[in-house]
Amino acid sequence: MSLPSWVPDWRSGLSKSFAENNHNQKIDGLAIAMCRKMEQDGTLPSWVPDWRLVLRRSFAWLTHQNLDPLFQASNNQPPTIHDEDDNRKLALDGYIVDEIEDLGAPWTGGSRVVDGSSSRHPHEEYLSLLAQIRQMCLVSKGKGTPIYLTSARADEAYWRVPCGGLDQDESFQPKPAGPACKLKYEHCIAELTLLIEAYAMTMAEYEIRAAELAHMGKRRTDDADTARNTGTMYRVRMQEMAGKRPFISKVGYVGMGPSYMRAGDAIAIFNGASVPFVVRPVGENTYRLMGECYCDGIMHGEFIQGGGQVHKIVLV
Template sequence: MEKHAGLPSWVPNWRCEINRSFAWLRDEEKKPLFKASANLEVELVEEENDRVLAIMRYKVDEVEEVRGPWNVDVTGETYRFPHETYINYLSQVGQFCLISKAKDANIYRDSERRDETVWWVPVGDLEQDETFLPYHGMANLDEYKKRVAEIGAMGDMASGYRTRMWEMKGKRPFISTIGYVGMGPSYTSTGDIIVVLAGASIPFIIRPLGEGKYRFLGQCYCDGIMEGEIVTEDRRENIVLI
């Protein structure tokens, strides 16, 4: 989302078009799809300067490497579905998953869960009907990659997975120092920090500016932390967003 030069990074610019979250729900009465902060309440810290936001966070890790933003366009007078673009996106995520596996950090409950990352990340862990991705999603991904030339004949199986991939457009694949793989804002870069803010259902990316201050970049999907796995006392810290 475009920022106005006079606004702090954490303040929305309501004059611009706002892109909806990948975790957006049509029914506002439903519970959030994720609980990255483990259902904690928001914890603000008193601050005299009303242009900054002092808040409690849990640090996840630092972004080590990023790939190109995931952008797809299926418009135009001559319609041709951009299969190559989708495959390239899947390959970028797959490469990061292989690097994560080689790092072998203790960030997943077991090797089977680690192997699932390759198909959870491209769709933000969601199925087309706003539910968590069922286990058959892995078959969807394998079929899509193996039979891209026949994608039109695959029907709903590939269509649902592809639709959720489209919902992640504009985001950039990343891998963290210890091996977390996810999708962040298009301007995410090496050295940015993945955090969970107390009270938030999804994690965010922030950029260190020095002296304990940070610039707020936006929300992200980070596989392995979406259910509150990193909310522990030793990761707790107050920060200032400017």
């Protein structure tokens, strides 16, 4: 993202200057997703990025701006920004998908834990997140809501959600997740389990399990699949979801959204945005923007294709 090119009128106040600038700029989904506020500053509207901070990149970030987005949640609908008397409000056309029903624990990204002079990866945290999402997917299926076109696609949610629906190639560039990503997920579970259980194994037992794991990592979906389908590759994508937490909505959508979201928040799609967002109701058709999310089953325009109704959504 480039630096802002406007010259602010500081006499109008910091928060007003930021808000006016963002009304005059073309705001894309990525820019909105990067909103972060200084804890001591509660004066900025929720949709205005705080340019004083280092902004977190989107989990769907691409290295080149001329590449097509990895997702198209708004189904290629053009953005519409409505005029409002108050520049601190942003009124957009969009869709309210559903209300958040329950949440899992925040995901920190699986960073190394420093213990004195040594450090280790928190294998248990990875497994805990995967287990939480697997359980939510079972609850979702039990609701019986037809949010997927097929039962087979619904069965893929448990391995798509933890990695934000993305795999990566050998050059670590993100790409849409496919069948090979499921192999990486399965290898990830086996690898993490081995790393935890290794402390109670003899060397002979460990060598047998390690050999089985190495063989498992050589599996391919087909002859054209030349990538390494290993758990390490899967965990790299899990790390991109740091700062989020798993959620399930009332009708059964499962995904990952901002760590500070809560039950009662809503999943929203704004026209022109590639990814959905989590918003918090504060009045009739009025919301505070919480941040971007991955919501399985709506990332490629499925909700809109299924007849979702467009609304004017006002962000404050």
